[in-house]
Each structure stands twice: as C-alpha cells, then as structure tokens.
Amino acid sequence: IWGPIAGYDSIKKEVEECLLLPARHMSVFEGVARLTRGEGSMNLPGAILFEGPPGVGKTTIARLAASAAGLPLIYVPVENILSKFYGQSAQNLAAIFDNSALFERGILFLDEIDSLATSRESGLFEATRRVLSVLLRKIDGLDRAGGLLTVGATNRAEDLDHALLSRFDQILRFPLPNEQERASIFRSYAGHLGPDALATLGRESEGLSGRTIQDICESAERRWARQLIEKKQALSVPEPETYIRTLREKRATEE
The missing domain is CATH 1.10.8 (Helicase, Ruva Protein; domain 3)
Incomplete structure (x- = not known):
C-alpha cells in the first residue's frame, strides 16, 4: 500500500496499528480494551503528530493509509484556517473540527500545525491564543469526536506549545532517508x-x-x-x- 515510500518500517507499523487494522478489525481492538480495562475503554489514539523535515512523506503516508483503510482524509493546509479578521481563525478551526466530526470515522490532517500553536513562551497575540485554545479543546477533552483521528504535521516540533504536544497520543518522527x-x-x-x-x-x-x-x-x-x-x-x-x-x-x- 505504501507505493514509493521506502523505509520508515517502524512508522508504517505504527500507522497500520492505528488506522488500517482497526478499520478492518475494530471488534478485536475493542475486545482487547474491554478485557484489559473494562467497558468503555479504547486503546486507539485520538491524535498523532508527524514530525520531520519537508519532503519526507508525512502527507503521502497519511493519504495512502487513509485510502487503504477506506477512511475519508480531510486535508487542511494552514492557509485555510488563518484569517486577518479578529477571531475568524479560531472560528474557522472550530468549524473544520465540527464538520469533520460528521463522518463516522475519518482522519483530519492539519498541515504546518506549528503555524497555529507556537510555544507560549515565545509570546502570543490574543488571536493566536484563541486558536490554540480551540485546538487544545478539540484534540483533547469533552469536544473530542469519537471517530475522528487528528494528525498534525510539522517540521518544527520544538516550536509547538508544550500543552499541545502533551495532547498527542503518539509522535512519529520522520528522518531523512538513509x-x-x-x-x-x-x-x-x-x-x-x-x-x-x-x-x-x-x-x-x-x-x-x-x-x-x-x-x-x-x-x-x-x-x-x-x-x-x-x-x-x-x-x-x-x-x-x-x-x-x-x-x-x-x-x-x-x-
């Protein structure tokens, strides 16, 4: 299923366990979680961060995995979120999450997520804080959509807000190919x-x-x-x- 994506065997294995196998055998994953931790538990991630330099296949792996799993991929470049009008960026982001949640299951791919949620230590404008607040709430907490997997992509993970980093259940690092x-x-x-x-x-x-x-x-x-x-x-x-x-x-x- 991986086409021209050479290497990254460990990443492919993680993606298969998070996406492909659950899409085909969800009852097995649910059964294992029920037997080990009781009813209502789940062992699948709700958010994954793809971190690595440009051109290493982050978007391609997400696209191929979604296609193989038969899941819709909602690809959102950062320019579709950011707006020059006060408060509009946060509203755009919330609307994207809400509309994506209409799918029973799907993958929301947020490219260049570092442009939305830089570290608060670097100083943020109020509008940027509002965007970060929406992002934190939607990825983790009462607003998380049950069947939606959020995938963020960045080549500057060190610039991400620490609170946001902690919301990702997994961080997959894509190095340059050997x-x-x-x-x-x-x-x-x-x-x-x-x-x-x-x-x-x-x-x-x-x-x-x-x-x-x-x-x-x-x-x-x-x-x-x-x-x-x-x-x-x-x-x-x-x-x-x-x-x-x-x-x-x-x-x-x-x-």
Whole structure:
C-alpha cells in the first residue's frame, strides 16, 4: 500500500496499528480494551503528530493509509484556517473540527500545525491564543469526536506549545532517508536502472528528501525527452548517466 515510500518500517507499523487494522478489525481492538480495562475503554489514539523535515512523506503516508483503510482524509493546509479578521481563525478551526466530526470515522490532517500553536513562551497575540485554545479543546477533552483521528504535521516540533504536544497520543518522527532508502526511492521512480547506478545515486544523494529525489528523476526524464526530440531518436528510457548528472548538478547548486 505504501507505493514509493521506502523505509520508515517502524512508522508504517505504527500507522497500520492505528488506522488500517482497526478499520478492518475494530471488534478485536475493542475486545482487547474491554478485557484489559473494562467497558468503555479504547486503546486507539485520538491524535498523532508527524514530525520531520519537508519532503519526507508525512502527507503521502497519511493519504495512502487513509485510502487503504477506506477512511475519508480531510486535508487542511494552514492557509485555510488563518484569517486577518479578529477571531475568524479560531472560528474557522472550530468549524473544520465540527464538520469533520460528521463522518463516522475519518482522519483530519492539519498541515504546518506549528503555524497555529507556537510555544507560549515565545509570546502570543490574543488571536493566536484563541486558536490554540480551540485546538487544545478539540484534540483533547469533552469536544473530542469519537471517530475522528487528528494528525498534525510539522517540521518544527520544538516550536509547538508544550500543552499541545502533551495532547498527542503518539509522535512519529520522520528522518531523512538513509542511503539504502534513497536508492529504493530512486528505484521506485526509475525502475529500469541497474543496481550499480542505484547504488551510486543512493550514495551521492545524502541529505536529500524523497520529494527532492522525485524532482531529480522527473527532471532527468524531461532532459532525456528533449534529447530524443532534438536528435530525432527512437523512444527509449533515460540512461543512468542522465540521472547521475542531474543529481550532481542539483548538489552543485546547493553548495
């Protein structure tokens, strides 16, 4: 179900236990909780934080998991919440939670949640405090919707308000991919490449995210297509050197 998402085996396992298996076998999870802690207990999280740098697959994993589980994914970018009018941002956020709760079960994905709930130690405007108050109340407490899983995504977990951090039942950290994972990502976008070329690409792409690797592969394909057109060559797959050269040029622009 994970498509081009290479690695992150522990994260995938956690997501499967929180989303996929309960969607298919809810009675088992409910039964285990009932046997261990009594009626009315539940062992599934109500809120999860995805933390990691941009481009590591946080949104993609949420989308793939929701699709595999047959659950609606309500994706909310921060610009859909924030407003220049006083009090409107808090109202927007409350409305998003309330409308999402209309689904019997679903996933509410709040991207760039750090833009909504920075640490109170850094000083907050009153409007920001109102947004944080709504967020805390909706994620935890009497306002929590029973069938709604809230997933927040951030690349700056250290900036989040401590009270909000404590509301997340789980924090899943997405690091940048290692060498083997990078080679696997290249293979998912350029399946015709041999092991030697993939090993070179994996080795030379240290510090790059999966999204950047995808961009490199797509750029290499466009470069190859242009060469076919200009030289009137027959249709063929890009040569390994095209990917390697594109990667090296990308690294050169970063220096």
